[in-house]
Amino acid sequence: MSCFSCFSPHRKDVSKVENDYGTRSSGSGRGKASSDDAEIGRGKGKGKAGNGPKNSAARSFTFRELAAATRGFREVNLIGEGGFGRVYKGRLESGQVVAIKQLNHDGLQGFQEFIVEVLMLSLLHHSNLVTLIGYCTDGDQRLLVYEYMPMGSLEDHLFDLEADKEPLSWDTRIKIAVGAARGLEYLHCKANPPVIYRDLKSANILLDGEFNPKLSDFGLAKLGPVGDNTHVSTRVMGTYGYCAPEYAMSGKLTLKSDIYSFGVVLLELITGRKVIDVSRRPGEQNLIAWSRPFLKDRRKFVLLVDPLLQGRFPVRCLHHAIAITAMCLQEQPTFRPLIGDIVVALEYLASQSYKPERYKDGVRDAPSASPSQENKDVFTRKSDRRSSLSI
Numbered sequence: 594m595s596c597f598s599c600f601s602p603h604r605k606d607v608s609k610v611e612n613d614y615g616t617r618s619s620g621s622g623r624g625k626a627s628s629d630d631a632e633i634g635r636g637k638g639k640g641k642a643g644n645g646p647k648n649s650a651a652r653s654f655t656f657r658e659l660a661a662a663t664r665g666f667r668e669v670n671l672i673g674e675g676g677f678g679r680v681y682k683g684r685l686e687s688g689q690v691v692a693i694k695q696l697n698h699d700g701l702q703g704f705q706e707f708i709v710e711v712l713m714l715s716l717l718h719h720s721n722l723v724t725l726i727g728y729c730t731d732g733d734q735r736l737l738v739y740e741y742m743p744m745g746s747l748e749d750h751l752f753d754l755e756a757d758k759e760p761l762s763w764d765t766r767i768k769i770a771v772g773a774a775r776g777l778e779y780l781h782c783k784a785n786p787p788v789i790y791r792d793l794k795s796a797n798i799l800l801d802g803e804f805n806p807k808l809s810d811f812g813l814a815k816l817g818p819v820g821d822n823t824h825v826s827t828r829v830m831g832t833y834g835y836c837a838p839e840y841a842m843s844g845k846l847t848l849k850s851d852i853y854s855f856g857v858v859l860l861e862l863i864t865g866r867k868v869i870d871v872s873r874r875p876g877e878q879n880l881i882a883w884s885r886p887f888l889k890d891r892r893k894f895v896l897l898v899d900p901l902l903q904g905r906f907p908v909r910c911l912h913h914a915i916a917i918t919a920m921c922l923q924e925q926p927t928f929r930p931l932i933g934d935i936v937v938a939l940e941y942l943a944s945q946s947y948k949p950e951r952y953k954d955g956v957r958d959a960p961s962a963s964p965s966q967e968n969k970d971v972f973t974r975k976s977d978r979r980s981s982l983s984i
């Protein structure tokens with residue numbers, strides 16, 4: 594959650610939590626993400642209430658309650674650690690299983706992020722945003738209590754997989770991309786005023802038991818520009834590698850900064866490579882730089898694909914997914930697409946599920962359009978989007 598926090602976290606195997614709380618499993622579920630939207634503040638819009646506890650207000654917990662829930666923050670219940678602090682699995686007195694995040698530094702930055710997180714998640718409610726159940730501000734302690742996401746983060750399923758862990762299928766990757774895009778669309782288009790997320794990365798995309806994604810960590814989120822303003826000027830925060838170049842250089846934050854980060858996540862989903870990976874050989878450590886020549890030449894698109902997919906992906910959909918990715922990663926922010934258009938394009942790809950018998954050896958009839966034509970076809974006029982996606 595902190596500035597360039599990708600260098601800080603110590604990760605832990607999430608499968609080693611206490612058995613009686615249930616363990617994380619792998620596999621690729623096919624549940625359908627719903628999109629219950631609610632309006633932030635008093636703004637116009639649907640303002641649908643959503644279902645279950647999603648829209649119930651975050652409640653205050655005592656430190657004692659959370660210590661009891663995690664059995665004294667036992668090491669065995671530690672499920673992760675990020676820039677903000679350690680994350681434990683716990684069970685509330687009500688029986689509800691939760692994730693409890695404990696702030697590990699009492700500096701101003703961490704405290705501010707804590708407040709922003711509570712405020713944002715108290716106002717924002719969507720099926721692709723993680724639900725904040727409560728918080729604790731006992732003495733110096735600052736803790737956040739979230740719904741528990743049994744599959745952990747997207748990062749846990751993409752990188753450094755253990756030999757016995759099933760890699761994400763193509764369909765599951767697209768499903769995750771669609772859900773994450775819908776969460777971002779809610780922040781950009783349905784929240785009023787719009788919210789710039791600023792910390793979109795695979796570590797912040799959490800997965801439920803059916804691989805439905807939910808965006809998490811809103812401590813860096815900013816209310817977007819209002820009126821005639823095109824950007825918000827702010828200190829450069831975020832995670833190295835995911836930050837849009839113009840924002841990193843000028844501090845000018847726009848909704849398009851999030852679109853760049855979304856492009857980075859798409860590239861990680863396609864390649865199975867981390868945006869920054871110092872364990873790779875020189876020339877391959879920065880995913881964006883490494884992928885550039887491949888993104889420019891459609892004959893090389895298949896060379897980008899995660900080898901763990903073993904050729905099990907529809908080539909036409911891959912071409913379109915790469916076209917969307919390349920547009921999100923444009924240097925010039927105004928050339929990047931709007932999130933609403935990305936959602937529609939990805940939803941179309943999600944409707945084209947991979948069928949091995951149709952796409953034998955990952956190769957079907959290759960698309961005939963030129964790359965530039967293909968890019969144009971992915972994003973078409975709003976009124977005619979679905980029909981004119983030339984797949």
Ligand SMILES: Nc1ncnc2c1ncn2[C@@H]1O[C@H](COP(=O)(O)OP(=O)(O)O)[C@@H](O)[C@H]1O
Pocket residue numbers: 594595598602607672673674675676677678679680692694723739740741742743745746748749796797799809810
């Ligand atoms: N609500 C949750 N449910 C389950 N696991 C979680 C939850 N929140 C965080 N985690 C786990 O804790 C790890 C660290 O989370 P976080 O503190 O947000 O770190 P980061 O800075 O990497 O985003 C995540 O990668 C994930 O594995």
Ligand SMILES: [Mg+2]
Pocket residue numbers: 594675796797809810
């Ligand atoms: Mg996080």
